[in-house]
Structure formats: C-alpha cells, structure tokens
Amino acid sequence: MYRYDEFDHTFVRQRVEQFRDQVERRLSGALSEDEFRPLRLMNGLYLQLHAYMLRVAIPYGTLSSRQMRCLAHIARTYDKGYGHFTTRQNIQFNWPALKDVPDILLDLAEVEMHALQTSGNCIRNVTADQYAGAAADEIEDPRVWCEIIRQWSSLHPEFSFLPRKFKIAVTGAPNDRAAVAVHDIGLRIVRNEAGEVGFQVLVGGGQGRTPVIGAVIRPFLPKRYLLSYLEAILRVYNLLGRRDNIFKARIKILVQQVGAAVFADMVEDEWQQIKDGPVELPAGELERIQAYFAPPPFETLPDADSGFADAQAGDPAFTAWTRSNLAAHRQPGYAIVNLSLKPVGGIPGDATAAQMDAVADLADRYSFGEIRVSHEQNLILPHVRLQDLYPLWQALEGIGFATANIGLASDIIACPGLDYCSLANARSIPIAQEISRRFAALDRLHDIGELRIKISGCINACGHHHVGHIGILGVDKKGEEFYQLTLGGDATDTAALGDLIGPAVSVHKVVDAVETLVGVYLEHRQNGERFLDTYRRVGLQPFKETLYATH
Amino acid sequence: MPLIRSAGNGAGQVVDDPWTLVGDDEPLPENGPVIVTLARWQQDRESLIASGRPLGVRLASDQLAGTIAGDLPHLSLIALEFPSFRDGRAYSTARQLRDRYGFRGELRAVGNVLRDQLLFMHRCGFDAFEVPGADAAAAFARALGEFSVFYQPASDQRLPATRLRPLRSAAE
Amino acid sequence: MSKHVITANRLVDGAVVYLTVGGGWSERIADAAVADGKEAGAVLMAKAEQAVADCLVVAPYLIDVADADGGIRAQRYRERIRSDGPSIHPEFAKT
Known part of the structure; x- marks a missing residue:
C-alpha cells in the first residue's frame, strides 16, 4: 500500500499544527463557533448530540495493521474504547474532547492517516472497491488512482468551498462494489474496443433528499487525463452549482437542471482549456505510486487446498461461513475474507479497541498486514491462503467477527441515527439490532439468501436506504419514530433506487414488516432468485398487499 | 479596511489603496483609478476607456470571468467578491482569469475574506486582499507560511509535490 | 405554563450540559434550573448567552420538560437521548 514520503509527512504535520492553532484560537475565544465550525469540519470534527465526533479517513478503504493499532490506541486513550466504521470507508470516534483532537491527529499522522476532508463542502475522502488489488474480476487496481485523487484533492485551493460536499468513488471491476452510481462522480475502470484501459465517468449520482443514479458523461477517458477532467467537472460545478438552497446544491441538481448532455459539453469546454496542462501527472509519478500497490509476495499455490477441503467437510459452521464470507481472489490458493461487524444483536460497524488490535494481529499473521474497510461497514483481510482459513475462522469466532452473514439479511448497513447524530429524526441502530x-x-438466513437491508435515520441517507433491497428510512411523526420502507434499491452495476411501498410504519411494527416482506419473497421466489430478482419480476403489488393487510 | 498586497516570498504589506470604488449612481471622481461594477462597466465602457485613467471592475460571485474576458486589456484591476466565506465561486473565477484569459493585473479579494482562506486565495491567483484587523500583515504572513507542501498546481508559482519529487530523486 | 430548562454542549469536550440554578453547568438534567413560562426562560437564556461569550458552552437552547418521578424529564425523545445517553449504551447513562 501507499507509504508517505517526506512531502506527505510534512504536509500532514503542518495540517495538524494549523488545526492546533485553530483549536487554541477557539478555546481562547479568538474564534467564535460560527467561524470555527467550517474549520473544524474541514478536519472531520463534528459536534453531535452527546459530544464531538471525529471522523477519520480510511482512504479507499485500505488500512495496515499498524494503522489499525493506532485506531485502537485512539479508541482506548481518547474515547470510550470503541470506534464506528462508517458507510463511507471512514471511522468515527464518538466521544473525543476538543482539546485532545490535535493530539489525536498527531498520533494519526505518525501512522500516515488524517481526518482531512471527511466533512465540509469539499472533495471528500475518495472511496473504492474494498476488494481492490485482490478481486478475481478486477481490470486494474483502482487504489492507484484513488491515491492520485486523494493527493490532488488535499486542501485543493479552488475546491474547498464548493456549493456542497463532493464524493468520488472508483471501481476497477465490472461488478461494482463501490456504489459508484450514487456518487457525485463515479469512475469505472473499463477497457475500450482497442483494449486500452481508461475510465467511464458518471456524474450527478447521489442519495439524500433527491436520490439520483449518475449519468455517464464520458464513456471512455484515457487514464492520463483523469485529473484535468476532474478539475473541469469541479470547476463547472463550483461556478454554476446552486448556492441559494442547501437542498439543491449538490451537483446532481445542476446536472438535472441543464441535462447530462449539456453538462458534458460544459465540462468539455473547460477541459479543452486545461488538458495537457500542468495538472496532468508528470512522467514517473504514476509509476511511483503504482509501485506502492504492487501485489504482496504471494506464494505459488494450487487452486485447491486439501486441508481447507477437509475442514469444510468436518465443520458445518465453518462451511456456512465459507459460503457467505469469502470472495474469489485473483491469486490461486488465496481467498478474500470478510470479517462481519454485524454480530447478532450487535451495533453495525462498531469495533472495540481489543477487537481492532486482534484484527491487526490476524492481518499480520494471515494477510500481509493488510486490512480493508467496506462501505457495508465490515472489515476484510484481502489476501488469505486457503490453508489458513480454518485457523483464521476460529480466531475470528473468538473475537466475535465470524458471523456467517455477509450480504445476507443481518448484514445491515445502518447510520448512527438518533442515538448519536444531531441531524437524525429516528434511531437506526436498534432497528438493525432487532x-x-x-x-x-x-x-434461515442462508436460505433467504442475498438481501441488502439498509437503514437511515433521516433523509440524508447515510445508511444508503435508497439502494437497499429493503430500505428503511426513519421519520419523525409528532415526536414518534416511524419508518418508511422502500423496495428494490440496488447499489451495484445494476443500480436502482428503491420504490416507496406505502405509509410509514411505527417503531413497534417495522421489524415485523421486514419479516413480512421477506415472507412474500419466499412465497414468490422461483429457482435461485434473490430477493431483488423476485421483486423485479413480481413488482411492488404483492409485497404491498400483504404488508398492509397484515399491519 | 486594510489592504494587503502580496509582496512575494509569502509576505504581505499593508498598502494605501489608490483605488476608489464608485457606486452605480455616483459621479466619477475627477481623476485617479476607479473600480466600477460590471453593470456600470457594460453601460459606460466607452467613456471609461476614453478617460485614460486606470480602470478596475468588481465582479459579484455569480458574475463569470467570461463576461469581461474580452475587456481585460483595458483593466488594471479586477475585484472578486466573497459575499460569505462559504461562497467559493471566486476561487474558480480567479483561476480562469489568470490561466484561461491571461489576466496579469491586480486580482483583489473583497468581502468576507477570512485569514484561514488567504492561502487558498493566493494560490488561485489573488495578489491583493481586503482583510480586517490591525494585525492583517502578520496574519497574512502566518497564513501563507502554514504549509510548505502542495499537492496540486494552481495559479501560483508554488511547485506541487508531484513536480518536486522527481527533482529530489534526481538530486539523490 | 410550560416548563423549560437550558441545554448546551460544553465547548472543551462537547458534553451535554444543563444550566443550573447557581448559574453553573451540570451534566445531569436533574440539576437544571427550571423556568416556568416564556419570560423565565428568557432570563435563563441571557445567562446562557453569557456562557457562550465566555467560551464555556456552544449553542444553548431551551427544551421542554415535564415533572416525572419526583424530578424532571425532557419531553422530546431526542432530548431524552441527549440527557440519558445513547439508547444502545445504557451503561453510559448519567445518573
């Protein structure tokens, strides 16, 4: 993975010192809260219901064991002993004191991490396929380009006061695991007819109040032009995006307003002025960054492993786990292992300091010290030998991360909701737990099969409910928690927004309602269909009829 | 309001402002440099040019660089407004004026100009800043000195890390 | 008459606090000064604004409370979560 050089170290330390000065000015009263708020937000520091919340970037979801140990140290030293992995490849600490935040940032800087641009109206932490560099279906490793975007966007002088926040996601595989279609810019690494590798560029996707699937404005962009093209998009948006209404300020509204084709022309006009200019990477820089993402020293192994096969034959619990929690690796004899942060009754995405340390040790032992974080709020050990799967699974059982439910009904995405968030209207986590x-x-879980349930505690949709097979949105009805249900959303390469099924149901009935919907699916499903497939075939009606007849 | 002019090397000087901002309904002063709004510029363009004095135009944040691109040879100064520090349009307008249209006159940041944003403005091509406070020059120098590493080329002379890395490797 | 107390977050650590009768700030809603009606609320709010100017708290506001079990309780669910801690972490409750 990428390692900081002296430039990167200097930059991040200077950023820490800048923020230390800003915090001191705030505590002394030289800065008012109104003046300080945008400054702290640019460092990922929110003021939530109970306390400050620090959101730390895990750029494109890649972590080393050393970094994970630092996160554990922060949880233990400055917080209440745990952290929360978010739906955007960040980790949030829910209880830091303002006076401690500069020290936390300094600890992070030591392990090449930061909280830059995890909030504010700037280019946010860039996200990627959590299986990048390991997936069997990958065309190229997107993290190389994510790192290039991370650097280019860091304290970008022109794009730090955009109309609204700006999220970029990149996938290097045709099977989209990064939800690129619901980002302000989605980048898909594709191969054109001539066999060259470049980017398909989507713009104007997003969730929130006005969910939109992004539009392709360029089917193929040669890789060398990525930064100038991004700069052109951002400049057009910065100049023309609406600033009079916060709810209409995202780029999706601008793209809708002028139309994707006209928007593409505007970008083209700007791009022609700057392409081949200084923003393009100089010779050698791409190669320098690429070298950091060279594959780890894999062993040459056969496709199958007899010890692994024996363990599967002998232990049904292990077998169940291998069915749901593994993904195909590009290297023979290896697997991608998902660690479920969704134990039964647990808080989605939470990990204690002890669990983080244990994962770091397991990564060192079994996965070249590498860890990944998914937007589904799980952790991944990306490079595990098949022969190590059984002992790894046993170790994961010991720390509570071996629930065999990846992609299944209990692998729920949930935002923090009203238990933590000052924007929320209703709780999310207790619904997920129930x-x-x-x-x-x-x-039963495995029989139901793939089912993506996603819960948001307000219309901002941090819990991605618009793209859940079953989406759940918390609303406030006269001080009571109610939940709207949507069906048929999809965050992948067949992206779709969910359809609202009908009136919201009360907090007491929402879990029953989900169970009823699953029952309708099981009743209608034909051979091998997932929930989403059945829904697409039979439509909303049978679900609606049964749900509102029952509840 | 103190006016800071960038003096190179990250320093700034408080300077006397020779320019007069003239409202749309006000008569022009006898002589001396004047700044007018875009509306007045478009209305009185010919007579202003004929007056032979140094001329400046003040653009609101929703007035694009393209609206005066053809007039730049007549202009010695362009003032770009930040109606609120949250409104970042002028950063892009500044970059277009400098890089796309080649404006070399004074580019002045006016309005809600906060010291924590001076470095961004300087990087986008501003070289004059209306900054409140008695310690404006010190605040300016401090703001510009907070970083020595930059990750992207902009409309300034600072070399980004991407350009410096090969030089460092070559020197090793 | 409706009853109110003033809540805010403490600047230095963000903790939820309530304005007390003595003019200080407590993490326990039980210690809060209760204002009966609008005018009494405004008097408390003026004290709170001074605490903002003194860099003690951030963003104070009035919340509705009601008598309960010999004490007071926030009316809105959101405020109950603020006073009691996250519903998913009963061990964090301030007693």
Missing part, C-alpha cells in the same frame, strides 16, 4: 436477532438462525 432485525439481526429476528434473522439470527443461520439456516
């Missing part, structure tokens, strides 16, 4: 208890039985 659903996971309801679907605790593994046989």
Whole structure:
C-alpha cells in the first residue's frame, strides 16, 4: 500500500499544527463557533448530540495493521474504547474532547492517516472497491488512482468551498462494489474496443433528499487525463452549482437542471482549456505510486487446498461461513475474507479497541498486514491462503467477527441515527439490532439468501436506504419514530433506487414488516432468485398487499 | 479596511489603496483609478476607456470571468467578491482569469475574506486582499507560511509535490 | 405554563450540559434550573448567552420538560437521548 514520503509527512504535520492553532484560537475565544465550525469540519470534527465526533479517513478503504493499532490506541486513550466504521470507508470516534483532537491527529499522522476532508463542502475522502488489488474480476487496481485523487484533492485551493460536499468513488471491476452510481462522480475502470484501459465517468449520482443514479458523461477517458477532467467537472460545478438552497446544491441538481448532455459539453469546454496542462501527472509519478500497490509476495499455490477441503467437510459452521464470507481472489490458493461487524444483536460497524488490535494481529499473521474497510461497514483481510482459513475462522469466532452473514439479511448497513447524530429524526441502530436477532438462525438466513437491508435515520441517507433491497428510512411523526420502507434499491452495476411501498410504519411494527416482506419473497421466489430478482419480476403489488393487510 | 498586497516570498504589506470604488449612481471622481461594477462597466465602457485613467471592475460571485474576458486589456484591476466565506465561486473565477484569459493585473479579494482562506486565495491567483484587523500583515504572513507542501498546481508559482519529487530523486 | 430548562454542549469536550440554578453547568438534567413560562426562560437564556461569550458552552437552547418521578424529564425523545445517553449504551447513562 501507499507509504508517505517526506512531502506527505510534512504536509500532514503542518495540517495538524494549523488545526492546533485553530483549536487554541477557539478555546481562547479568538474564534467564535460560527467561524470555527467550517474549520473544524474541514478536519472531520463534528459536534453531535452527546459530544464531538471525529471522523477519520480510511482512504479507499485500505488500512495496515499498524494503522489499525493506532485506531485502537485512539479508541482506548481518547474515547470510550470503541470506534464506528462508517458507510463511507471512514471511522468515527464518538466521544473525543476538543482539546485532545490535535493530539489525536498527531498520533494519526505518525501512522500516515488524517481526518482531512471527511466533512465540509469539499472533495471528500475518495472511496473504492474494498476488494481492490485482490478481486478475481478486477481490470486494474483502482487504489492507484484513488491515491492520485486523494493527493490532488488535499486542501485543493479552488475546491474547498464548493456549493456542497463532493464524493468520488472508483471501481476497477465490472461488478461494482463501490456504489459508484450514487456518487457525485463515479469512475469505472473499463477497457475500450482497442483494449486500452481508461475510465467511464458518471456524474450527478447521489442519495439524500433527491436520490439520483449518475449519468455517464464520458464513456471512455484515457487514464492520463483523469485529473484535468476532474478539475473541469469541479470547476463547472463550483461556478454554476446552486448556492441559494442547501437542498439543491449538490451537483446532481445542476446536472438535472441543464441535462447530462449539456453538462458534458460544459465540462468539455473547460477541459479543452486545461488538458495537457500542468495538472496532468508528470512522467514517473504514476509509476511511483503504482509501485506502492504492487501485489504482496504471494506464494505459488494450487487452486485447491486439501486441508481447507477437509475442514469444510468436518465443520458445518465453518462451511456456512465459507459460503457467505469469502470472495474469489485473483491469486490461486488465496481467498478474500470478510470479517462481519454485524454480530447478532450487535451495533453495525462498531469495533472495540481489543477487537481492532486482534484484527491487526490476524492481518499480520494471515494477510500481509493488510486490512480493508467496506462501505457495508465490515472489515476484510484481502489476501488469505486457503490453508489458513480454518485457523483464521476460529480466531475470528473468538473475537466475535465470524458471523456467517455477509450480504445476507443481518448484514445491515445502518447510520448512527438518533442515538448519536444531531441531524437524525429516528434511531437506526436498534432497528438493525432487532432485525439481526429476528434473522439470527443461520439456516434461515442462508436460505433467504442475498438481501441488502439498509437503514437511515433521516433523509440524508447515510445508511444508503435508497439502494437497499429493503430500505428503511426513519421519520419523525409528532415526536414518534416511524419508518418508511422502500423496495428494490440496488447499489451495484445494476443500480436502482428503491420504490416507496406505502405509509410509514411505527417503531413497534417495522421489524415485523421486514419479516413480512421477506415472507412474500419466499412465497414468490422461483429457482435461485434473490430477493431483488423476485421483486423485479413480481413488482411492488404483492409485497404491498400483504404488508398492509397484515399491519 | 486594510489592504494587503502580496509582496512575494509569502509576505504581505499593508498598502494605501489608490483605488476608489464608485457606486452605480455616483459621479466619477475627477481623476485617479476607479473600480466600477460590471453593470456600470457594460453601460459606460466607452467613456471609461476614453478617460485614460486606470480602470478596475468588481465582479459579484455569480458574475463569470467570461463576461469581461474580452475587456481585460483595458483593466488594471479586477475585484472578486466573497459575499460569505462559504461562497467559493471566486476561487474558480480567479483561476480562469489568470490561466484561461491571461489576466496579469491586480486580482483583489473583497468581502468576507477570512485569514484561514488567504492561502487558498493566493494560490488561485489573488495578489491583493481586503482583510480586517490591525494585525492583517502578520496574519497574512502566518497564513501563507502554514504549509510548505502542495499537492496540486494552481495559479501560483508554488511547485506541487508531484513536480518536486522527481527533482529530489534526481538530486539523490 | 410550560416548563423549560437550558441545554448546551460544553465547548472543551462537547458534553451535554444543563444550566443550573447557581448559574453553573451540570451534566445531569436533574440539576437544571427550571423556568416556568416564556419570560423565565428568557432570563435563563441571557445567562446562557453569557456562557457562550465566555467560551464555556456552544449553542444553548431551551427544551421542554415535564415533572416525572419526583424530578424532571425532557419531553422530546431526542432530548431524552441527549440527557440519558445513547439508547444502545445504557451503561453510559448519567445518573
């Protein structure tokens, strides 16, 4: 993975010192809260319901064991002993004191991490496929380009006061695991007819109040032009995006307003002025960054491993886990291992300091010290030998990260909701906990199959409910928590927004409602169909009829 | 309001402002450099040019660089407004004026100009700043000195890390 | 008459606090000064604004409370979560 050089170290330390000065000015009263708020937000520091919340970037979801240990240290030293992995490849600490934040940032800088641009109206932490560099279906490793974007966007002087926040996601595989279609810019690494590798560029996707699937404005962009093209998009948006209404300020509204084709022309006009200019990477820089993402020293192994096969034959619990929690690796004899942060009744995405340390040790032992974080709020050991899977699984059982539910009904994405968030209208986490208890039985869970349930506590949609197979949105009805249900959303390469099924249901009925919807699916499903497939075939009606007849 | 002019090397000087901002309904002063709004510029363009005095135009944040691109040879100064520090349009307008249209006159930041944004403005091509406070020059120098590493080329002379890395490797 | 107390977050660590009768700030809603009606609320709010100027707290506001179990309780669910801690972490409750 990428390692900081002296420039990167100097930059991040200077950023820490700048923020230390800003915090001192705030504590002394030289800065008012109104003046300080945008400054702290540019360093990922929010003031939430109970305390400050620090959001630390995990750029493109890649972590080393050393970095994970630092996160554990921060949780233990400055917080209440845990952290929360978010839906955007960040980690949030829910209880830091303002006076400690500069020291936390200094600890992070030591391990080449930061909280830059995890908030504010700037280019946010760039996200990627969590299987990058390991996936069997990958065309090229997107992290090389994510790192280039990370550097280019860091304290970008022109784009730090955009109309609204700006999120970029990159995938290097045709199977989209990074939800690129619901980002302000989505980049798909593709191969054109001549066999060259470049980017398909989508613009104007997003969730929130006005969910939109992004539009392709350029089917093929040669790789060397990435930064100038991004700069052109951002400049057009910065100049023309609406600033009079916060709800209409995202780039998706501008793209909708002028139309994707006209928007593409505006970008083209700007791009022609700056392409081949100084923003393009100089010779050698791409290669320098690429070298950091060279594959680890894999062993030459056969495709199959007899010890692994024996363990599967002998232990049904292990077998169930291998069915749901592994993904195909590009290197023979290796697997990608998902660690579920969704234990039955647990808080999605939370990990204690002890769990983080244990994962770091397991990464060192089994995965070249590498860890990944997914937007589904799980962790991944990307490079595990098949022969190591059984002992790894046993170790994961010991720390509570071996729930065999990746992609299944209890692998729920949930935002922090009203338990933490000052924007929320309703709680998310307790709903997720209750659903996971309801679907605790593994046989049933696996029989139901792939089912993506996503819960947001408000319209801002941090819990991605618009793209859940079942989406759940918390609303406030006269001080009571209610939940709207949507069906048929999809965050992948067949992206779709969910359809609202009908009136919201009360907090007491929402889990029953989910169970009813799953029942309708099981009743209608034909051979091998996922929930989403059945929904697409039969439509909303049978779900709606049963749900509102029952509840 | 103190006016800081960038003096190179990250320093700034408080300077006397020779320019007069003239409202749309006000008569022009007898002589001396004047700044007018875009509306007045478009209305009185010919007579202003004929007056032979140094001329400046003040653009609101929603007035694009392209609207005066053809007039730049007549202009010695362009003032770009930050109606609120949150409104970042002028950063892009400044970059277009410098890089796309080649404006070499004074580019002045006016309005809600906060010291924590001076470095961004300087990088985007501003070289004069209306900054409140008695310690404006010191604040300016401090703001510009907070970073020595930059990750992207902009409309200034600072070399980004991407350009410096090969030089460092070559020197090793 | 409706009853109010003033809540805010403490500047230095962000903790939820309530304005007390003595003019200080407590993490326990039980210690809060209760204002009966609008005018009494405005008097408390003026004290709170001074605490903002003194860099003690951030963003104070009035919340509705009601008598409960010999003490007071926030009316809105959101405020109950603020006073009691996250519903998913009963061990964090301030007693």
